Amino acid sequence: MIPVPPVPAALRRYVVARIPYDVDFGAPGVHRGLPSTTITLVLPLDDPLRVSWAGRPATMHAAWASLSGLHTEPAAIHHDGSQRGVQLALSVEGVRVLLGRPAADLSGALTDLDEAAVPPALRQLPERLHTLGSWSARVGLVDRTLAALAARGGDPAPQAEVAHALALLTAGARVADVADEVGYSRRRLGTLVRAECGLAPKAFQRVARLETTRQVLGRRPLAEVAATCGYADQAHLTREWTALAGCTPTTWLREEFPFVQDHGDDGGAGSQA
Template sequence: MSTWEVARGALTVPGVPAAYGYFMDGVAPGLHRGLPSRYLTFLVSLDEPVGTARTRDDWERNRLARHDVVLGGLRTDPTYVRQTRRQVGIQLAVHPLAARSLFGLPAASLAALTCEGVDVLGDGVRALRERLHELPTWPRRFAALDEYLWSRAAGRHASPRPEVTAAWHQLSHGTVTITELARNTALSTRQLSALVNRELGIGPKALARLMRFDRVVAAIGTEVRAGRRPRLAEIAHGCGFSDQSHLVRDFRRFTGTSPTGFLAEELRNVQAGGHRPGADSAP
């Protein structure tokens, strides 16, 4: 018999829209598909290192990177994660525009699919992990993480260029073309694309598609948690796709599988609240 526990927390530091702790025991070993998201991933394992692979072939051949602390940048393809029988940890969704204040670098610097957090954040995050191990409850662990991130943000005032921030917000709040984005920020499309790429690691077109995909995943999760079968045609219409086939093609590009295949793999995780980063929370 397996045990699944997911605890959602709320941090006060700006730029962290979602945090959850997880404890799973007796889980069948296998593949977990980490989905692309508009947010950066910050994960602290409180058990074995997390094993990740860039491709399905690498995962099947056990060519894995192993991390005690995971930092993941923006991406448009899945991460293949080794699912072990026991998993304990805390995962945060971090706004890319907060990367400079919380991590001391732009989101684009997290260009690898996953980075070892100690390499980026230094020994302080190793001490944080040891402290989280010692704390007995999820609320106290979330509080320790909040304190750690506030300490990292103290004295850091670097922020992305306003044109990048403006582009992010316009893409978040509706359909806008890259030409309109450039006009609204008084830049050429080439200048805007270069700025966004330099800050986030992906260009505005890829970012717009990533945000639309995020809305699809959120909509599917809402239906599943309500006990309903996701109505893909309605979700496609609500998320700005031309039709259901368009949604399925885009979903397959981002995940390597169809919505039906994804749910077959991840249904219990979705039901427990996974893949639900929360509303946009700009720093």
């Protein structure tokens, strides 16, 4: 772990996570990037980040500032054995405020800051990061840049009902219940949610549920994870992971945490992850 201060309070609505990383994988390979309810901005330090949609090498994109919108398929992040940089997870509101555009504009995209036509201060950030020699200085520069953009205001925030709907969907509420809560028909809700984040409410909810399971996988039996996170059963959990992540939960654990003791494989028997 690289010791850095937490995300400043003024940015926490917009920056869900800000993670400096320095990883030695030991050999070249591919890391699996899972769907998320946040928009990912990666600022690599050593080499441009090479990322594609899994199984689709023709979509490969290399950039010093890799930006990916909301998506419902896994990404393949290619590395030469080590990686250093800063990764940001931006909220849907944060994309409006910091990048000056709705998250829907980036849905399903693998792009960079130049192609996304974001504010100049952000486009200049990768080059400025490369002039700094410490993690504290790099993180400080990122925080100051984002704080200045937040103070500028960017695009107007999503309308309150849409923001509330996204929060309810993230928490696992059923689409029909969310529509009732915010006072829209399901069709109207779908139109507004897609216009804001690029995903239909049901797709956003599926991604949010996958994201929730990531926090508890390897700590509880898979059947318990399925019940806790709102899946019909363990088989449903496995089908959703295969569809969205391109692998089963156990496979993901083995890839990410080779020494984590899992409490049950995808068929229910115990296994070493």
